[in-house]
Amino acid sequence: MTAPLLSVRDLRTHFHTFSGVVKAVNGVSFDIGAGQVMGLVGESGGGKSVVGFSILGLIDPPGRIEGGQILLDGQDLVGAPEEALRRVRGRQISMVFQDPMTSLNPLHTVGRQMDEMLRLHTDLDAPARKAACIEMLESVGISRAAERLGAYPHQFSGGMRQRVVIAIALLAGPRLIIADEPTTALDVTIQSQILKLMRRQIADRGASMILITHDLAVVSEMADHITVLYCGKVVERGLTRDVIGAPAHPYTRGLIDSIPDPRHRQTRLSQIPGTVPDIRNLPVGCSFRERCPRAQALCAQADPPLTAQRASLHAACHFPLTEAEAP
Amino acid sequence: MTPMLDVRSLEQEFAIGGGLFDRLRFERGRVLAPRKIVHAVNGVSFTINRGEVLALVGESGCGKSTVAKTIARIYRPTSGEIRIDGKDVAILGHREMLPVRARMQMIFQDPFASLNPRQKVRDIVAEPLLEQTAGRAARAEVTDRTLALLARVGLNAEHAGRYPHQFSGGQRQRIGIARALSVNPALIIADEPVSALDVSIQAQILNLMMDLKDELGLAYLFISHDLSVVHHIADRVGVMYLGFMVENAPRDALFATPRHPYTRALLSAAPTIREKRDVAEIELSGEVPSALNLPSGCCFRTRCPFAWGRCTAERPTLQAVGDDHTVACHLIDEPERDRT
Ligand SMILES: Nc1ncnc2c1ncn2[C@@H]1O[C@H](COP(=O)(O)OP(=O)(O)OP(=O)(O)O)[C@@H](O)[C@H]1O
Ligand SMILES: Nc1ncnc2c1ncn2[C@@H]1O[C@H](COP(=O)(O)OP(=O)(O)OP(=O)(O)O)[C@@H](O)[C@H]1O
Ligand SMILES: [Mg+2]
Ligand SMILES: [Mg+2]
Numbered sequence: 001m002t003a004p005l006l007s008v009r010d011l012r013t014h015f016h017t018f019s020g021v022v023k024a025v026n027g028v029s030f031d032i033g034a035g036q037v038m039g040l041v042g043e044s045g046g047g048k049s050v051v052g053f054s055i056l057g058l059i060d061p062p063g064r065i066e067g068g069q070i071l072l073d074g075q076d077l078v079g080a081p082e083e084a085l086r087r088v089r090g091r092q093i094s095m096v097f098q099d100p101m102t103s104l105n106p107l108h109t110v111g112r113q114m115d116e117m118l119r120l121h122t123d124l125d126a127p128a129r130k131a132a133c134i135e136m137l138e139s140v141g142i143s144r145a146a147e148r149l150g151a152y153p154h155q156f157s158g159g160m161r162q163r164v165v166i167a168i169a170l171l172a173g174p175r176l177i178i179a180d181e182p183t184t185a186l187d188v189t190i191q192s193q194i195l196k197l198m199r200r201q202i203a204d205r206g207a208s209m210i211l212i213t214h215d216l217a218v219v220s221e222m223a224d225h226i227t228v229l230y231c232g233k234v235v236e237r238g239l240t241r242d243v244i245g246a247p248a249h250p251y252t253r254g255l256i257d258s259i260p261d262p263r264h265r266q267t268r269l270s271q272i273p274g275t276v277p278d279i280r281n282l283p284v285g286c287s288f289r290e291r292c293p294r295a296q297a298l299c300a301q302a303d304p305p306l307t308a309q310r311a312s313l314h315a316a317c318h319f320p321l322t323e324a325e326a327p
Numbered sequence: 328m329t330p331m332l333d334v335r336s337l338e339q340e341f342a343i344g345g346g347l348f349d350r351l352r353f354e355r356g357r358v359l360a361p362r363k364i365v366h367a368v369n370g371v372s373f374t375i376n377r378g379e380v381l382a383l384v385g386e387s388g389c390g391k392s393t394v395a396k397t398i399a400r401i402y403r404p405t406s407g408e409i410r411i412d413g414k415d416v417a418i419l420g421h422r423e424m425l426p427v428r429a430r431m432q433m434i435f436q437d438p439f440a441s442l443n444p445r446q447k448v449r450d451i452v453a454e455p456l457l458e459q460t461a462g463r464a465a466r467a468e469v470t471d472r473t474l475a476l477l478a479r480v481g482l483n484a485e486h487a488g489r490y491p492h493q494f495s496g497g498q499r500q501r502i503g504i505a506r507a508l509s510v511n512p513a514l515i516i517a518d519e520p521v522s523a524l525d526v527s528i529q530a531q532i533l534n535l536m537m538d539l540k541d542e543l544g545l546a547y548l549f550i551s552h553d554l555s556v557v558h559h560i561a562d563r564v565g566v567m568y569l570g571f572m573v574e575n576a577p578r579d580a581l582f583a584t585p586r587h588p589y590t591r592a593l594l595s596a597a598p599t600i601r602e603k604r605d606v607a608e609i610e611l612s613g614e615v616p617s618a619l620n621l622p623s624g625c626c627f628r629t630r631c632p633f634a635w636g637r638c639t640a641e642r643p644t645l646q647a648v649g650d651d652h653t654v655a656c657h658l659i660d661e662p663e664r665d666r667t
Contacts, residue, residue: 017493019485041525042525043525043527043528044495044498044524044525044528045494045495045498046495046525049495141615143615143616143617144617144619144620151343155343156388157387157388157392160387160388162387184522186387186552187384187385187386187387187389187552187593188552188554188593188596188597188598189386189592189593189596189611190386190387190615191552191596191598192596192598193611214524214525214526214529215526215553215598216526216600217555217597217598217599217600218598220598220600221598244600254527255525255526255527256600258526258527258529258530259526259555259600260530260533260555260556260558260559261555262554262555262558262559262582265558265559267537268534268537269530269533269534269559270530271527271530271531271534272527272530275481278485
């Protein structure tokens with residue numbers, strides 16, 4: 001097998017707050033090959049966005065990368081000088097942020113923000129940059145693109161702003177796109193259009209993508225493999241079909257069961273009992289055990305390591321679900 | 328019985344266009360500065376009864392949030408009526424709206440922008456309550472109520488002293504929900520309340536919203552683009568496109584027999600981890616027209632696979648096609664043109 005494009009090894013990113021250390025990412029490892037799409041899913045607050053920010057070197061105090069490696073083509077980005085990271089951002093790796101308003105500058109027109117991306121990372125001349133901007137806006141489904149280059153972000157609806165953000169992220173042709181909930185704000189017809197666009201970009205350029213989302217339906221249609229985070233740790237990973245079809249970790253199973261199923265409408269949705277533990281004071285043993293229907297005495301004593309289960313599946317569970325128990 | 332909310336012919340326009348100089352045009356020897364108008368909502372009508380959930384779905388940018396914000400009177404409507412408990416609030420001023428706000432609260436689409444970053448969570452949640460009681464509520468009572476509300480949405484006392492930026496997107500949305508519940512409203516306008524949440528918390532919040540509906544008879548205007556969520560929570564569904572209501576039907580009718588080509592496209596595009604619904608596939612091409620420049624005739628014709636001459640010439644109006652089921656599409660008159 002060829003070396004992966006991105007390899008994250010035992011990443012630990014912590015926030016040092018007054019009330020304690022928030023171990024938002026606590027020992028996360030995964031690989032992404034060229035041309036692959038990895039889905040990163042999990043509990044809200046589980047550390048998905050922080051993984052994305054860490055890869056881009058965008059962790060500000062009180063946050064800090066405490067350890068681990070982020071290898072892009074074998075080169076470690078952890079501890080790399082800001083100057084080097086700036087060259088990586090946009091050109092090599094770009095990010096579509098969860099919150100479209102923070103990634104667009106409200107004071108500048110959309111055209112200016114797009115142009116800046118191309119000016120920083122390509123040597124196109126002004127007319128070529130403008131043409132590229134118009135083409136990209138049109139390809140994400142924004143009509144009258146030439147005219148809209150002169151508009152300000154607040155003049156777009158939430159969904160249209162997100163399309164602009166996606167257009168900017170794709171402009172400089174990055175090799176890895178980290179897309180944090182890229183289509184959460186969009187209706188399904190535009191969502192499927194944008195997901196197709198992103199998939200085509202990836203296929204055409206051999207680029208890779210980390211797709212961060214809690215929408216398992218989107219992930220199951222887009223990703224080659226899935227990594228599930230819980231309380232800052234990887235609890236399950238494997239090929240999409242295995243993770244969705246027959247998960248081994250009870251948390252993943254709980255997520256799948258919480259999705260409303262139009263074929264069997266019930267008055268109440270099945271929900272995972274309890275709440276996420278306070279990550280500043282995680283219980284000893286497995287972090288999921290207090291919410292887990294399968295927990296036993298062992299789970300309170302030892303934190304289960306991520307181990308190979310069946311086929312492509314790895315799960316961190318003492319009492320994993322078998323294939324026969326699949327939903 | 329008077330409906331909780333009765334919206335009639337609601338229209339909302341926005342004037343836009345950078346500075347005056349960007350807009351100057353030279354035409355027939357004269358300098359003109361035309362105003363550009365965004366037609367965000369174009370004559371939308373619907374009702375919501377007590378204890379009923381109406382879901383609004385549709386294209387991004389089709390005006391769902393504008394409908395919500397106009398009803399919540401964050402905007403003043405260009406025209407139309409907004410009757411709450413039978414009383415038209417469309418043109419009420421800020422002071423007159425105060426008692427109305429106790430009946431109606433809004434949960435916003437964007438959990439990042441909608442919470443004041445300089446306020447602690449406990450103050451954010453207590454704010455509508457303090458506004459309603461003009462600050463007279465006893466401090467201990469407000470504190471108790473705030474903590475009880477936070478507990479209902481799955482946050483604890485320790486969270487109350489934190490600031491919004493210290494929470495994840497999903498946690499922030501729950502703060503917004505606790506805040507909306509603080510004044511015991513009868514109508515909640517929820518703009519994408521669960522789209523920032525992961526599915527397990529989404530299930531908690533949806534269960535919570537349904538419990539509150541059953542216990543307190545709350546009515547909801549529920550905006551979402553997740554059709555499996557809509558199918559779960561809605562009694563009725565309204566489908567919007569480019570500021571128009573194109574279909575409005577009871578939930579089961581809409582999902583079983585969608586009539587408008589846009590509704591059918593929505594249902595077939597929805598991603599799922601399970602087998603696809605049994606709906607004929609309609610894939611849309613073409614661009615979403617701009618609300619600055621509405622197409623003539625039917626708003627959907629530029630992307631509709633069935634469109635013909637009449638659709639350019641004549642704007643379809645909503646007509647009844649079944650029990651409480653209305654559709655604005657010329658195919659209803661000429662079903663032989665429907666080729667799927
Ligand atoms: N600046 C900060 N200070 C303290 N804690 C933080 C900070 N930023 C993030 N956290 C914490 O880190 C954890 C992980 O947050 P993150 O935003 O990565 O979650 P997420 O998985 O992206 O959730 P969501 O799906 O809701 O977006 C959360 O518990 C959050 O409260
Ligand atoms: N304050 C404003 N000024 C000018 N135009 C606006 C304003 N607010 C919204 N619009 C325009 O009105 C239309 C409807 O926007 P709105 O935010 O209501 O859409 P939406 O259906 O909520 O979309 P989304 O699903 O993306 O949130 C869009 O064309 C938008 O650009
Ligand atoms: Mg996040
Ligand atoms: Mg909206």
